[in-house]
Amino acid sequence: MNPPDAASFIIAHTALARPPLVPEIELHLATEITPIWQATEAWLAETGIEPPFWAFAWPGSQALARLILDGVVPVAGRRVLDFAAGGGLAAIAAARAGAALVEAAEIDPLALAATRLNATHNRVPVREAEGDVVGAARRWDTVLAGDVCYEAPMTGHIMPWLRRLAADGVEVLLADPGRAYLPREGLVAVARFSVPTTRELEDRDKRDVTVYRVGG
Template sequence: MTENEKRVGLDALHQCLHRVLPAVSLRSQSLPNTPQLRLWLLDELFPEQALEPEIVNRIMEEPPYWSFCWASGQVLAEYLMAHPQWVKGRCVVDVGPGSGVVAIAAAMAGARKVIACDLDADALTATRVNALENDVEVMLSQDLDSALAEADLVTAADILYDRENLPLLARFQAAGRVLLADSRVPDLNPRGYRLLGQWQSCTWPDLGESSEYNGVRLFASEPE
């Protein structure tokens, strides 16, 4: 992807964003806990206070979710960069990449190949733009079956806001190794997964969500 293609991608993302928030733009910014990683994210609406409830509702009704870095994505990205042995030399398939933060972290941590898989074309555009921002290569796919066929490791963060995605957890295990981060399902205890730990984080930029969504649990599934 060239710099010109990056500008075209950013233009397309701004057009999509402005349908929900006409006066807001994206800005390239570092993440709080992984400052070496930069993403094009929503610029701050209110630098000194949380968003007004009606704006949060509008975002939740028609979410440009790729314009935020959600808590689970931040935690999983930070974990991969601190524990590169999970990805080094492997093909990593990141499902539901959003801004692309986990896919990019996997590439930065030494993955042999990274595939970001999503049905949402805007999320894939955001991932592509953000990968270029960080000088890494991330392949894009809308075909989950073909992507999983290549995977040595599957990563996913905050995909369970839709309970219909729960059956995916069993499908992921066919790859052998899975890292799953979630802050939306407090009673989550997926079969065949073990809890690695819990971390505190928040959406960036901060949406002012309930503190219950700041606790991120990380699960792993590995071959016996």
């Protein structure tokens, strides 16, 4: 899927909306899960694209964005990575808060296209981090990871790298809404939020999200 096709697909299957915890930022979001999931499956058969996780403002990303916009996590003048960025909510918050450089890391081309659209709509610069950044040496001051511990293989793949970055002096913040594979050691809670969600995506109307600082 080339970028123009991706942008057209996103615009056709989403609406501009504001996440409940971060009403300052407007994103291209799915209003219902089933239609966009079915539409994406048509692309999946030909392109191998992931399901449309980018089309929803997940609780972890909302919590990180809220902390950044409230100044609890200072990013002004810093180099920031939004890892597994989805539609780029945390990245956009960091750019609005004065980060010197913001990169969004995603392996899904539709997610990267959504991030580009969302950043342009919010009039902030967000760059794409090239390729799979897991294992990359330090080039950021702050790394944001929202809702990433949802599968054992994913957690096992990323956590050693995040811990190495933290040991090298990077501020690594992980926001988790109670996923099963969150590791318990080496995490220090810095904030908690109750984030409204939808039963189309979750098994409850709200998710309690904890933001942790990852230790090296």
